[in-house]
Amino acid sequence: MSPFINNPPYPNNYGSEFLVIDRGEGCYLFDKKGNKYLDFGSGIAVNALGYGREDLAKTTYDQMLKLVHISNLYATEPAVELAKKLVSTGDFAAVHFGNSGTEANEAAFKYARAYSQRVKGEGNYKILSFSNAFHGRTFGTMSATPKEKYKAPFYPLVPGFETTTFNNVDELKKVLNGSFAAVIIEPLQGEGGLESVTKEFCETLQNICVAENILIISDEVQTGLGRTGELYGYQTFGLKPDIITLSKPLAGGLPLSATLIPSKVNDVIHVGEHGTTFGGGPVTTAVALKVLDIINNRDFLNNVKALSKYFKNGLQQIVNSCDNAIGVKGEGLLLGLQLKSEDLVPQIMTKCRENGLLVLRTGTDTLRFAPPLNITTQDIQVGLDILKKVL
Ligand code: PLP
Numbered sequence: 001m002s003p004f005i006n007n008p009p010y011p012n013n014y015g016s017e018f019l020v021i022d023r024g025e026g027c028y029l030f031d032k033k034g035n036k037y038l039d040f041g042s043g044i045a046v047n048a049l050g051y052g053r054e055d056l057a058k059t060t061y062d063q064m065l066k067l068v069h070i071s072n073l074y075a076t077e078p079a080v081e082l083a084k085k086l087v088s089t090g091d092f093a094a095v096h097f098g099n100s101g102t103e104a105n106e107a108a109f110k111y112a113r114a115y116s117q118r119v120k121g122e123g124n125y126k127i128l129s130f131s132n133a134f135h136g137r138t139f140g141t142m143s144a145t146p147k148e149k150y151k152a153p154f155y156p157l158v159p160g161f162e163t164t165t166f167n168n169v170d171e172l173k174k175v176l177n178g179s180f181a182a183v184i185i186e187p188l189q190g191e192g193g194l195e196s197v198t199k200e201f202c203e204t205l206q207n208i209c210v211a212e213n214i215l216i217i218s219d220e221v222q223t224g225l226g227r228t229g230e231l232y233g234y235q236t237f238g239l240k241p242d243i244i245t246l247s248k249p250l251a252g253g254l255p256l257s258a259t260l261i262p263s264k265v266n267d268v269i270h271v272g273e274h275g276t277t278f279g280g281g282p283v284t285t286a287v288a289l290k291v292l293d294i295i296n297n298r299d300f301l302n303n304v305k306a307l308s309k310y311f312k313n314g315l316q317q318i319v320n321s322c323d324n325a326i327g328v329k330g331e332g333l334l335l336g337l338q339l340k341s342e343d344l345v346p347q348i349m350t351k352c353r354e355n356g357l358l359v360l361r362t363g364t365d366t367l368r369f370a371p372p373l374n375i376t377t378q379d380i381q382v383g384l385d386i387l388k389k390v391l
Pocket of ligand 1: 100220
């Protein structure tokens with residue numbers, strides 16, 4: 001029996017051949033044949049606490065028996081408690097819950113446009129994003145995602161979105177002015193090649209945004225909740241956002257997102273201007289409370305930093321000894337290995353899988369590693385040894 005399935009009735013945007021995963025345990029996944037894989041992908045940076053967690057399963061089970069869904073016409077204790085905990089992590093006043101990263105960003109755009117047009121005047125609605133950014137696949141977030149491959153057949157997109165070059169201070173000074181409602185930025189570009197925002201770029205961005213009352217949205221969908229070794233990626237890179245968006249790891253693998261807004265924005269929003277049926281249900285928020293308690297802990301975050309150091313050293317040694325690997329990228333446990341050519345990436349990924357290691361891709365020529373944040377140095381070394389052998 002092959003552990004692969006071909007041509008399941010999925011739309012063609014998903015390709016045709018899939019490894020069928022059956023279960024997970026810690027940092028390992030198992031296919032139907034019992035083959036074991038070390039997971040350096042975490043379901044695309046989602047499974048921050050690993051697989052097979054009895055604590056999260058029990059919370060889910062208990063809450064499902066109590067109440068699964070009630071809509072935003074009512075409040076539930078887990079949702080209110082999570083909202084309070086999230087706003088206390090920074091200068092935030094309120095949280096809009098949704099179900100996915102793209103929804104979190106769409107909500108941010110809506111809040112930013114409403115704020116800007118009510119405070120600065122109609123017409124000040126533009127949103128700036130940066131080259132190689134990825135913010136999602138719905139129409140608003142696609143409009144803020146410059147790569148044509150994500151949007152070519154879907155035009156026309158949403159008007160009022162512009163893009164400038166990431167980390168180019170001179171261009172930023174020319175483009176950004178008071179007609180913009182917001183800037184959306186990933187402090188470390190997860191899909192676009194693992195470039196980090198520079199200190200100089202952060203400072204310039206900050207200065208213009210403060211002077212022109214432009215909101216900074218930090219898209220923390222991939223970098224948030226411990227991934228960079230701080231609770232949020234913006235803390236690692238010294239950015240000071242007004243709004244942040246979270247999703248992937250928030251509810252331990254269940255779908256949940258959060259858009260955190262400051263009081264000046266919340267103060268101009270009126271009842272009924274945004275909403276969702278499922279977002280912030282009692283099950284996902286109950287699990288997220290556990291996840292947040294585990295991750296928002298200095299020892300846990302310091303351990304991510306220590307693991308990152310170990311991982312980066314190992315990757316650097318591979319660069320020193322393998323001609324096909326040319327550079328180490330990323331921060332925390334969102335790391336990359338840049339290869340000599342982009343044609344090597346699919347080959348190396350396949351070979352890694354055949355040797356029991358699952359990895360991701362970022363940009364064009366880089367392997368991406370986003371293991372569970374509670375991985376051990378021993379397991380990191382297992383993965384490094386496979387990578388070295390394959391390369
Ligand atoms: N923003 C960033 C930085 C992402 O990495 C992603 C997904 O990879 C998204 C937004 C979109 O999230 P989702 O796929 O949950 O809509």
